[in-house]
Amino acid sequence: MKKKMNLVLVFVLMVTMALTACGAKSSKGEGGTAPETGGKKLKVGMVTDLGSVNDKSFNQNAWEGLQKLKADMGYDVKYLEPKQDADVIPSLNQFVKGGYDLTWATAFTLDDAVTTIAKENPNAKLGIIDSSIEVPNVAAVSFKEQEGAYLVGVIAGLMTKTNKVGFVGGMEIPPIQRFAAGFREGIKAVNPDAKLIVNYTGQFTRVDMGKSAAATMYNDGVDIIFHASGLTGNGVFNEAKERVAKGQKVWVIGVDKDQSLTFGDEVTLTSMIKKVDVAVYEISKQLAEGNFPGGKVTNMGLKENGVDIAPTSSKNVPADVLKKVEEYRTKIINGEITIPTK
DSSP: OHHHHHHHHHHHHHHHHHHHHHHHHHTTOGGGOOOOTTOOOOEEEEEOOSSOTTSSSHHHHHHHHHHHHHHHHOOEEEEEOOSSGGGHHHHHHHHHTTTOSEEEEOOGGGHHHHHHHHHHOTTSOEEEESOOOOOTTEEEEEEOHHHHHHHHHHHHHHHOSSSEEEEEESSOSHHHHHHHHHHHHHHHHHOTTOEEEEEEOSOSSOHHHHHHHHHHHHHTTOOEEEEEOTTHHHHHHHHHHHHHHTTOOOEEEEEESOTHHHHOTTTEEEEEEEOHHHHHHHHHHHHHTTOOOTTOEEEESTTTTOEEEOTTGGGTSOHHHHHHHHHHHHHHHTTSOOOOOO
């Protein structure tokens, strides 16, 4: 009888230890990460513009925000890449009808599609980047690109050797116009003699067009080009790298991400950071916490830490120029400088 009781005690002890271990594991959530306090794990989808999620720029930045959600919270994340305009609404619907908690669209050009889907599915939650639409179940994020672009304009204006600076934009739409306007005003503030040459390629996915636009500018004496053109901008970098390899000193200013990490310090003067990843991450978290900002537009500029220059800027930008950048940053944040948006 005593032996039988001992076996029972051993069994109870083993069960207790197993349950304790399971409880410890579940308190960390999937993948060993702690779940959000008071939140839940989400299914979050993302539909890109007609570009690639691996564009080394805008779309990739947004996707990295979702990948961080997966790593930190164990969320289920997925993306779709429409190849033509007709694919956009079906792509959004794939997530909305598939029961995803939140569906992101990454571009101003998807405004109409998101508005349509949101109104047809009032219980769905959607987010859109580079938009100011106000729909009850849509969280819109708009960046003050002109503020970050002003800072890299100050750098270009002070560092150009030829007094010719270029801007390569994708489509001539409000977000890209804000990039161009801020860049123009930053250059003008420190070097009114510098000439700015602007080229809108009309495409965000044509590497060949970016390369051609850059070649024309460099041939015309431009020594620094700022691009805001997604995948098209890779062509700007390709042209610059070819010229630098032959001994010509030209620069590119990257966009959205620190593009020196992709294209190298030898051609990347600096980059204007646009924190799309932070916006996607934070608003997705707000939904999990029951604070989804539907019907609101979140504006992100220098004051909100939504735009900036790359932390690696000191590799190629002299200290005195960076000091001047900080002076203008303070003036912008304090409202002493008002930057036009086009």
